[in-house]
Structure formats: C-alpha cells, structure tokens
Amino acid sequence: MPAGRCIICAAETKTRCSSCAKAGVDIFFCSPKHQKLLWPLHRFFCGPGKANPFKWPALSRAESRHAIDNLDTPPGPHAKGRTCRASTIMEHLRDEAGLPAHCHVSQILHATEPTHVQGRPVEMTAVNIRIAEYRLVRSNTADADLLTLPSLVPPLTYFTQVADVFGVFDLSADWLTGFLHRLSAVSLLARQASIPSFEESEAALLLLLPAHA
C-alpha cells in the first residue's frame, strides 16, 4: 500500500483518492475532512479521463450562458494593466486565444458540456473563458476589496487564473499533472483565505502553520 502526504495539510497517510488511483495518479488525503475540503475543485479533476493526464473541464451550461451573455460587456471601472488591453471577453478570446471574432459563440458552445469533442483547442476555450470571467470580475472590484477577489469567483475560475499566473498552459512536462493537482489544493486554500472570516477558518491554520512534522 503506497504512502504519501495529504495534499491539503502534508500529514503522512496511506489513504488516497480511489478514483484517481484508478487513473494512475496518487492523490493522498489524511482524512475525509480534507478530502471534502478539496472536493469542490477536485471533482473536476478526479478519476479516469480527468486526473491523469490532468485535463481542464468543459464549460458548464451556466458558465457558457454567462460568457455568451457577457461577450460584449466592457471591463468595469477598475480595469487596469492586462485587464484593460481587451475591451470585451470576445476581444480577449481573439487576442489571447487566437479565435476568429466571427465564431466566438460557436466556439463557446463547442466547449460546453456535454461536449463529445476532445482535444486541446476545446480545453483551451474553456480555460480562456474562465480567465476572461475572472478579469471581468477583477475589473469591477475596487482596490480596497482586492483581498476578497478570489472568493468572488467559483473555485474552478480562481484556480484557472492561478494556473495562468504560473504560465502552465503551454507546458507538456511529465511533472505537470502532479503539479496541477497540488496547485489546485493551494489555490483552494488561498481562495478560502480570501473569505472575510479568514482568521477563524481552518484554511488560515493550514496556510500559516508549518506542515506536520
């Protein structure tokens, strides 16, 4: 029986996610509590076909509808830097993902579940829509409220943004799958930490205290 460290708190354990083990990757959890903590994010990346190699999920219908509704929405009053470069989500997709402007709605629908289309372009459309969504929310968030920004978007949207900061989307290294699973745990804790009641949360303890010896 393999042993490892809990992906949330680094405690040594022999308990791992059974679905991910079937996919050939070991994701350890010390307790049902820490498994549940990551589940809002891990459910997208759990098990055969998703976990190994790590695969970004298609857009949910709600995400897809929201994106299409906001294709022509300009950035909010707090846009600056990179956010400001694109004036709409559509422009963002055209600039950053190289999508032709005339087919953006069909691209989004193509990347919406239940999609039977596999492959990197579909995966990257979903990624880019989530990054655009984060930028839209960011552009409507005043500087004074930026500490709470991660909690204003869903865990998957925030994780996608964090992965973008690390510039991992063009990599194909053999360590990438393990790295992204660990990054998902870190981004979930960081998002928990951005919730205003952070000081009392367990995420605070996990982020601030050293890992179990």
Ligand SMILES: [Zn+2]
């Ligand atoms: Zn743990």
Ligand SMILES: [Zn+2]
């Ligand atoms: Zn799993």
